[in-house]
Amino acid sequence: MKALIGLLLLVFGHGVSSVHHSMQYFLTGSSGLTAFPEFVVVGMVDGVQMLHYDSVSKRVVPKQDWMERYTRDHPDYLEGQTGIFQDSQQAFKANIGIAKQRFNQTGGAHINQRMYGCEWDDDDDSTDGYDQYGYDGEDFLSFDLEHLTWVAPRQQAVTTKRRWDEDRAQNFEFKNYYTKQCVDWLKKYLAYGKSTLQRTERPRVSLLQRSPSSPVVCHATGFYPDRVVVFWRRDGQELHEQVDPGEVLPNHDGTFQVSVDLNLTAVPQEDWGRYECVVQLRGIEDISTPLDPALIRTNWGKSGLTIPIIIGLLVLLLTAAAVVGVLLYKKRNASDQRHKPVGSDTSSENTEGQNPAPEAQPLTTG
Secondary structure (H helix, E strand, C coil): CHHHHCCCCCCCCCCCCCCEEEEEEEEEEEECCCCCCCEEEEEEECCEEEEEEECCCCCEEECCHHHHHHHHHCCCHHHHHHHHHHHHHHHHHHHHHHHHHHCCCCCCCEEEEEEEEEEEECCCCCEEEEEEEEECCEEEEEEECCCCEEECCCHHHHHHHHHHHHCHHHHHHHHHHHHHHHHHHHHHHHHHCHHHHCCCECCEEEEEECCCCCCEEEEEEEEECCCCEEEEEECCEECCCCEEECCCEECCCCCEEEEEEECCCCCCHHHHHHEEEEEECCCCCCEEEECCHHHEEECCCCCCCCHHHHHHHHHHHHHHHHHHHHHHHHHHHHHHHHCCCCCCCCCCCCCCCCCCCCCCCCCCCC
């Protein structure tokens, strides 16, 4: 289920003049998964995890320094959020039981998920919100913010949809939450996390190529926020053909990276000077890198190790591995003769998780 598997991806045009901020929660209830908590909540602001709750600890834990400052300034926050998620935990447990009845399921592993949140454009002050449920890897219910109704893509969700559609007052409350209250919470968090969430870090741009016949990769890394635009131009015009855009991925330090490939199979090298890679990030001037062979980092032709040396090293490594293997084999055989096993019993349980179904009304949180 694409909407519930990962974070929402916000797509922006060139000239990133405005920034969309987001707050979202991922709630996951499960049954039949012994290695996974029965209930987990992850709260995020602008793609950064801010809090965590699970059924093992039964408490909300702030995940950022600025969230810890917020909780110190608001002493009742953690207790209030913990109470909300404890109630949600019980609702999710009941929901899985109801969903199993509707799908005629008895045992096995099952997952009930909910994803909800809001978005805010700090340029035009527009807002949006969403609330989606899933069960065992499929969409189950979603809230239509415009019409104040619930969408049921599966027959088993129709009963819940009809009942929730009838509660117009509750649905008005949801719309108010997603378009106003949720945005107010988002703005509070952004204010506390301003130095982190609203910072701008300039990307480092490199041109990479694996082999002479491989595409040339424009790789931008170390940038923040993740709303970056990277594209190739020829003679000042943006290219759509020959280009394979990549996905923005997180780095271990909280920054992001992205790669955009350019296929030059049919382009003679004397025409490479017509091409350039452009990186756009709000708050900095455009970074333009010309397609100059001298700037391309490669895995070929620039290594200090010749082929014979590499082969020699591989032979030495294989020989050493073989010697170590023989010694370990002899040692293990000797050990086996001294300590014969009485017996062993191993078992493994292969459980496959999926997603949710609600029966209780959704619970809103800050």
